Amino acid sequence: MTEQPVRARLVDVAQVAGVSKATVSKVLNGRQDLSVRPETRRRVHEAAEALGYRPHSGARALAGASTHALALLVPSLANPTYVTISRGAYQRARELGYMSLLAEDFDGQEADGSFNDLVQEGRVDGLLIASARPGHPLLDTLDRSPVPHVFLNRSVEDSGRNVTMDVARSSVTALDHLHGLGHRAVGHVAGPPGITPGEVRKEAFLRHAEKLGLSAAPVASGDFTEDGGVSATLELLGSADGAARPPVTALYTSSLAQAIGAMAAIRGLGLRIPEDISVVGNDDLPVAAHLHPPLTTVAMPLYELGTAAVDALVAAIEGTPTGDVLVPTEPRLVLRGSTARPTGTP
Structure with missing residues (x-):
């Protein structure tokens, strides 16, 4: 042969x-x-x-022809937030006659070069960039490439291509709920430093906590994962155990996965939810209703974010860019069993 x-x-x-x-x-x-x-x-x-x-x-x-394909770059496929965003983007792309490809921004991808090849060889008509890593090498590639692109759930200053939600409002919604229940010492499990949505959420939390006159509003950072929620919660609660009153009576986390980890850490310290500590998670997904207790969340317009990003990208492909876009749907509190009045308050 x-x-x-x-x-x-x-x-x-x-x-x-x-x-x-x-x-x-x-x-x-x-x-x-x-x-x-x-x-x-x-x-x-x-x-x-x-x-x-x-x-x-x-x-x-x-070469030089339309592929009718869009590529969505997300930070992590393990983050359930991006599942909903991706679904919205996929459905809208189909409605507009495009196929949506999904890529994960994993460590070492720059060395592999496959995603950059996708861009540089013209195999997609446009890019939806949800990766939130600061200083991403792809930004340099885009400076040298004419491929249309938008940033979603992150902002690049002066780009005129940002598709975002009212992330700051999510912190206000969570704090107003907890303050209304009587909590005056609320901690925040923030995202990793340098990640735009997490930084905006943290800064809004600190501003509104000060406005409400909260006696304590400590912050600890962690990855947007269950383990990140565990480590940040243990940092916030310090040496709290079943025999000592915790330094905060409520926690607000920057992601649903962090909230799941936070609840595990709280129980591991012998504390009860919500009797000892109330918990509010950011983003609402079906699993939140099936936790023990069911988790109170701030629902963000994730599906709408995906559809708005595709609309903005297709407009850019067709030569009519829309500029920065803010999804008009505001965050919404979904009340469940993980929040209650602090023990001892009337």
Whole structure:
């Protein structure tokens, strides 16, 4: 049986020419908007000819043509918040005649380069960027690429492409509820430092706590995960145990997953929910109603965020950008059994 020859790849041409895959792709596709010296272009063409490189037929067909595909980059597929956002984006994309692809912004993706290739080789018409990591290398790629894009659930200053919710209002809603029950010492389980929505939520929490005159409003940061909720809650409660009154009577978490971890940590200290500590979680998903006790949450318009982002991106693709978009639906309190008046209050 005759062994089939190995087809030369884009990366092979890049290695021989001593340039990046992105440069090879743009040179071979005839892009004139790339600032490349003539000798570099010549080197790329010579390397491609020597290796017998031929662009994939699908890539040739897509060059300069619409793919009717959008790509959504999310920070973590383990975060249930992005499941709802992605569903909204997927449904609206279908309604508008587009396919929605989903990618996770995992550690090491920059070295892998696959997502950047998706952008640089024109395999999608536009990008929905929900990744909240500061200083993301993709931002530099977008500066050099004409691909339409919007940022959702995060903001890039002066970009005019931000699709967001009233994140600050979620803290106000949670604190007003707890303050109305009589809580005067409320702690906040914040998100990791530098993540835009979490920072906005934390700053709004501190401002409104001061406005309400709360006697204590401590903050501890953790990942948007169950483990992050556990560690931040233990930090806030200090040495609290069943024999000592905890330093706060209520907690507001920055994510639903954190709230699940916080509830486990509270029970692990021998404290009761809501008799000793009330808990409010941010974002509302079906699992919240099936916890013990059922979790009071602040419901955010996550599905609407996904649909609004696709609307803004398709407008940009069609040449009519909308500018920054704020989803008009306000956060809504979903009252369940994890909150009550503090013990000893009338």
